[in-house]
Amino acid sequence: MRTHLCTCYSLLFNSLPLLTSPLSRITMARSNNNTSNPKVHKMQHLLHSDPSGGWEKCWEKGVTPWDIGQPTPILVHLNQTGGLPKGRALVPGCGSGHDVVAIACPERFVVGLDISENAIKQATKLFSSSKSAEYFAFLEADFFAWCPTQLFDLIFDYTFFCAIEPEMRPQWASRIQDLLKPDGELITLIFPISDHEGGPPYKVSVSDYEEVLHPVGIRAESIVENHLAIPPRRGREKLGRWKRSICKSLL
Numbered sequence: 001m002r003t004h005l006c007t008c009y010s011l012l013f014n015s016l017p018l019l020t021s022p023l024s025r026i027t028m029a030r031s032n033n034n035t036s037n038p039k040v041h042k043m044q045h046l047l048h049s050d051p052s053g054g055w056e057k058c059w060e061k062g063v064t065p066w067d068i069g070q071p072t073p074i075l076v077h078l079n080q081t082g083g084l085p086k087g088r089a090l091v092p093g094c095g096s097g098h099d100v101v102a103i104a105c106p107e108r109f110v111v112g113l114d115i116s117e118n119a120i121k122q123a124t125k126l127f128s129s130s131k132s133a134e135y136f137a138f139l140e141a142d143f144f145a146w147c148p149t150q151l152f153d154l155i156f157d158y159t160f161f162c163a164i165e166p167e168m169r170p171q172w173a174s175r176i177q178d179l180l181k182p183d184g185e186l187i188t189l190i191f192p193i194s195d196h197e198g199g200p201p202y203k204v205s206v207s208d209y210e211e212v213l214h215p216v217g218i219r220a221e222s223i224v225e226n227h228l229a230i231p232p233r234r235g236r237e238k239l240g241r242w243k244r245s246i247c248k249s250l251l
Ligand SMILES: C[S@@+](CC[C@H](N)C(=O)[O-])C[C@H]1O[C@@H](n2cnc3c(N)ncnc32)[C@H](O)[C@@H]1O
Pocket: 055, 056, 066, 067, 068, 092, 093, 094, 095, 096, 113, 114, 115, 116, 119, 141, 142, 143, 144, 158, 159, 160, 163, 164
């Protein structure tokens, strides 16, 4: 069963499997800086050996162990229950674009941004004939350099924060602040909450987000366990919803 899940979700960070016994806990601790998933190992190798073009290489070679091949279940749920801001949404580091398309609709235009040309090609190929194609766009650009002409009501970050180098996190927060409308909302899936070394994916904690978002005046309105996390990620993922705090935006 577990093997089946791992295969079908082809998971990033699958490498830290469900804990079942003290023995597996020990094994896991030992394998944290390796990863039992050879694709994660290969991805890390590609990224470390080419800091500027590593993501492109991963896409080129089909080394995309993070890609679950479907939209993120909690995002689909929030979309279906009317729990997402309408207007303009941004998905930075959108990869193959499932989440972009899942929340695109006449009331919400979604921009999927990725630095990799191959990722954008793949997303475009997958979804260009989708019936909601007029409500989303895929763009090849570096999140840290991109200057859009319009701001966003919603930014959704999943496996982007943990993918960037940890020293880029303050810049990540500053970009979020730049790109969000005054009343816009940032929704993050805080993942992987763990204690492994190295990455990507780099380990994250709620305070890692707070540490960079509080200085730019963005605060959590809620942080809850993601009960719809896909099984291999369950227990290591929280849903964070963030907005500008009023005091800060008046400064
Ligand atoms: C771990 S993947 C996650 C993809 C997608 N969010 C998902 O969950 O399937 C991280 C993505 O971020 C992209 N990326 C990395 N650095 C970026 C940057 N500076 N600007 C835009 N995209 C970037 C990579 O090409 C990759 O597709």
